[in-house]
Amino acid sequence: MKDVAQHAGVSTATVSRVLNGHAAPTPETRERVLAAIEELGYRPNALARSLRTTSTQTLGLVISDLLNPFFAEIARAVEDEARSHGYCVVIGNADESAEQEATYVRTLLDRRVDGLLLCPATDDPSLVREVSAGGVPLVLLDRTVRGATCPVVRADGSEALTALARRLVGAGHSRIGVIAGPPDTSTGRERTDVLTTALGGVAHVVHGDFRQESGSQAAAKLIDDGATALVVMDNLMGLGALGEIRARGLQIPHDIAFAVFDDQPWFPLLDPPITVIAQPTVEMGRAAARSLLALINGRQPDDVRLTAKLVLRGSCGEAEL
Amino acid sequence: MKDVAQHAGVSTATVSRVLNGHAAPTPETRERVLAAIEELGYRPNALARSLRTTSTQTLGLVISDLLNPFFAEIARAVEDEARSHGYCVVIGNADESAEQEATYVRTLLDRRVDGLLLCPATDDPSLVREVSAGGVPLVLLDRTVRGATCPVVRADGSEALTALARRLVGAGHSRIGVIAGPPDTSTGRERTDVLTTALGGVAHVVHGDFRQESGSQAAAKLIDDGATALVVMDNLMGLGALGEIRARGLQIPHDIAFAVFDDQPWFPLLDPPITVIAQPTVEMGRAAARSLLALINGRQPDDVRLTAKLVLRGSCGEAEL
């Protein structure tokens, strides 16, 4: 920057003013500075700028698993929204581990992100408190924690789950296997609670860990226990469960009915296509980014609750269109 | 930091020494400083540190599309490898757009990443030159550019493609549709060249853009043209092509043989399971990260060429296991 100033025959203050579009500099001075910048190929040092202004124009996003397309879509949406407001997003991959999550959150805070979006790995509010104590704007996404005091953006699947339960029971299923998320995540618990309540006494719940492998294991167990229908609470576990069903040579929906929470582009390609509860991932991501930006700008956004929708495709034996 | 120093009754220099594990400070002083840090909940400002040391311990990774599981896996692998060496990764999503790619690269450079991993959207070497001119370590991943002078990490599918071609021709196909990537990407061109050469004259090539929609369109066109086999050069376009095949009610492999470049966890679940050419994504990501770290540490890593493998599953009419 000093070089540029010298080259243009002005002070660094003037260069800075040109860079930041201040009113002061003469069009002529501005021209000279821009020419010098061009000539020297100067690029401002964002670190120094941020250090001085205490603003990085960056949001942190800590998600549970990049390989889960659900989170990948969310990440994409967050990024789009953030970019359109002149912000960058740094993504941290917690890998469903509370410890790695904490590490990432701290790293991002150390780098002074202007705000943080978090899909918490567990219910435990201590990390959230730590962030809030640091005064960093925080929005929770997809999952919440006990006694959260910050805005939360999530999808509500109650209606869809209830409708699904009615259909399954209506179709005469009396042993319905539920592959749930970990009991110490809000989504793991809430979805399961709603579904089991709606199902009355016919639900058999096995908890997985939102990974494919746990889906196969849970499916194996539930099928052994005589389940005639399987509802899986996440797409990765759904993948695992499907593998197990195939491996046993069972026919959907004849031998076993099947539904998954989370839609995926390839579910319609299966035979039969898979009935799902689709979450509005893109809207979730965008809404979360918007809430966070609002918080950064000193406003107090409300919680956002979007609705997940039941998409019937045939894997539960329903009439196809 | 000043507060911590005051609290512990030492100078900031000593605090810094404790923080950075220098030999100097007495165990007793060290204790006092650590206590003060603990008590005040102090966290060092990474921006200031980086400004002073000119090292951010951060790698930039610019990929074409986060929603493409192929790149998501790579990103994951890069991140793992980087973390194990004490580095963070900032991911930029270029969305297959050269313009957005350039924007991201510049943003990352402005933030002074220690090195950059790039999956270039096009062949055009100008962006690569710009980075090199800035003296920032750079490694290309998956794709290369014309006249690249930096290390490149990619998968070689020649053998697998040739083997696949032999099988298709051997099975009597005489109109084989190829859905290729854009001709201005190295992977788009090279894979297609190898395959068409191996197929002799029976290939009909349509170029897509690595997106699902273009896969359906290309498939439609090729099927209309009487193709009895379809080879798709990327999993997203594969998804689109499969949708088109399903929509027309065609049976794989009876009506049409089908194979995809890139494996996906759900391909084995289709009926029949999809024959693929699997790329070693995790190894690619790790190798790229390692090469970049080597470059950062002043070594000159060689190009890495991993091999993609043909996985026969039945969708080309081959005998199943």
Place this chain on the structure above:
DNA sequence: GCGCAGAAGTTAATCGATTACACACCTATG
């Protein structure tokens, strides 16, 4: 011709760390 307002630009402090150099003190040595 004088004073003064307003514009354009400069000087220098600042953000929060790192680190070369200086300094004080302590021991071992000839």
Place this chain on the structure above:
DNA sequence: CATAGGTGTGTAATCGATTAACTTCTGCGC
């Protein structure tokens, strides 16, 4: 006992930007 060498800390410069406060210049009114 003077001196050399080592050890633990403090002082202050530095990284590259922003910006408050100040200076200089211009033009205008009376």
